[in-house]
Amino acid sequence: MKVHIVGIGLIGGSFALGLRKAFPGVEISGSDASEAHLLEAEELKIIDRSANLEEVKEADVVIIAVPVDVAKKVAVEVLDQVVNDTLVFDAGSTKAGLCETVADHPNRRNFLAAHPIAGTEFSGPGAAIEDLFRNKTNIICEVEKTAFKLQERALEIFQKLGMRIRYMDPKAHDRHIAYVSHLSHISSFMLGKTVLQKEQNEKDIFDLAGSGFASTVRLAKSSPAMWTPIFQQNKENILETLEEYINNLSRFKDLIEKDDFQEVFLEMERTNHIKTILNGIN
Amino acid sequence: MKVHIVGIGLIGGSFALGLRKAFPGVEISGSDASEAHLLEAEELKIIDRSANLEEVKEADVVIIAVPVDVAKKVAVEVLDQVVNDTLVFDAGSTKAGLCETVADHPNRRNFLAAHPIAGTEFSGPGAAIEDLFRNKTNIICEVEKTAFKLQERALEIFQKLGMRIRYMDPKAHDRHIAYVSHLSHISSFMLGKTVLQKEQNEKDIFDLAGSGFASTVRLAKSSPAMWTPIFQQNKENILETLEEYINNLSRFKDLIEKDDFQEVFLEMERTNHIKTILNGIN
DSSP: EEEEEEESSHHHHHHHHHHHHHHHTEEEEEOOOOOHHHHHHHHHTTSEEOGGGGGGOOOSEEEEOOHHHHHHHHHHHHHHHHHOOOOOEEEEEEOHHHHHHHTTTTTTGGEEEEEEOOOOOSGGGOOHHHTTTTTTEEEOOOOOOHHHHHHHHHHHHHHHHTOOOEEHHHHHHHHHHHHIIIHHHHHHHHHHHHHHHHHHHHGGGGGOOOOHHHHHGGGGOOOOHHHHHHHHHHHHHHHHHHHHHHHHHHHHHHHHHTTTHHHHHHHHHHHHHHHHTTTTTT | OOOEEEEEEEHHHHHHHHHHSSTTEEEEEESSSHHHHHHHHHHHHHHEOOOOGGGGGTTTTEEEOSSSHHHHHHHHHHHHHHTTTTTEEEEOOOOOOHHHTTTTTTTTTGEEEEEOOOOSSSSSSOOOOOOTTTTTTEEEGGGGGGGGGHHHHHHHHHHHTTOOOEEEOOOHHHHIIIIIIHHHHHHHHHHHHHHHHHHHHHHHHGGGGGHHHHHHHGGGGHHHHHHHHHHTTTTTHEEEEEHHHHHHHHHHHHHHHHHHHHHHHHHHHHTTTTHHHHTTOO
């Protein structure tokens, strides 16, 4: 099997490492906007060789793992060149815009829109992890628009990498993921900002930080180049989630302000049941 | 050494387990408002036996590890009974109110105000961890008000448990800890609430949640009985941090609303440097 990966970062690199283990003999070429990342990926033996985008004509599988604004352009460029039996899938965190972009492409049936819910706060090929996708959910959108035998090939790959599949409408995907992923990143970035601002006047504040703070602020290490276009593409849903989040915080603040600590207690107790929900997530 | 621990939960239980390892032969008695927790702590061999508060007359060390509202009352009750060479210390997340409460107690010099920055989102004796305090910061307030030889005993204990000591004024402690601990808990609880509210209408939303969401919302599993009195006692500082956090979120929302994604990028990039700060925290 010949695979070409566009974007050899955390996600593209993890696909490469996972495929190597799951499909011995796989040949993996890669392209990336960063020459340094390409070199690093070759040195780390994540890819066999770098190649330009024309390579996709020879590939059985093309994986697009670039920031979501670039992904739209790359998807069209790849679909313009692929042959009949090449599977092309992406891994981006927004789906509605991309599905719309490729909707009328003559090679739409070569494309599968995917979003593996997997990652870390780190980026680049050095952050790639062989088992990143094991036991993770992979959301597939508009599966009916992909050629049947290419669906099969994709499912075989996802299954061998250990993923659990969920099928969703792209708009529902973007709405849901705004709550369980995009909002978390904003809450974390703004928490980090709030504490950094305070530190300018009160030194040594981070010396007092424990694992709880580290956990809530972990996502503030994430890549702005990756996240800015996600917020742009999912603007309407994110504005809605942010408004609800801010309202909930303001309400909690009001309760503290007017000394209604019985209700403060109840607010927390009602949210506590998230314990049972989170048990399946690592 | 005879130790009595008031409150055999996550923190009190972890002190017991750590002391057992660091001081072979230590005798540990415990008291707790929950009969079930006491029984569990005995069964788990966390304490040697349960005892009532009068026990503190026989103790070399008394550890107060109860919710911060109860801690004020317990501290006075304990100090009322202790003899000259008994060390009493607490482990609560607020310090100004407690230090004020005991300020004029005739046995003030038996008391040391401490706050080990350690814990998990779990509670009860079953959540106790022997090594919980290793490499963690322990903030000591108003050390000069504790008898010199009892300071020495406390430092020996903290050192053997592997803690790093920081000395702080109780008011500065409460102000700083509002930022790096209390705010994280509120941001996490309200994030959990926002997503739970959404889930009432859109089912299966948590099926899409990944490790990023789990990390930011982890603290929403924390005990409301522990956190409500903390928010009450540190009300003024928490209102200040919450206002700044809400302002930062609102500003970020405005940037998205008016499509200023260059500034969205810069906001995240400026906060990214929290990476280097967090490296020392686990």
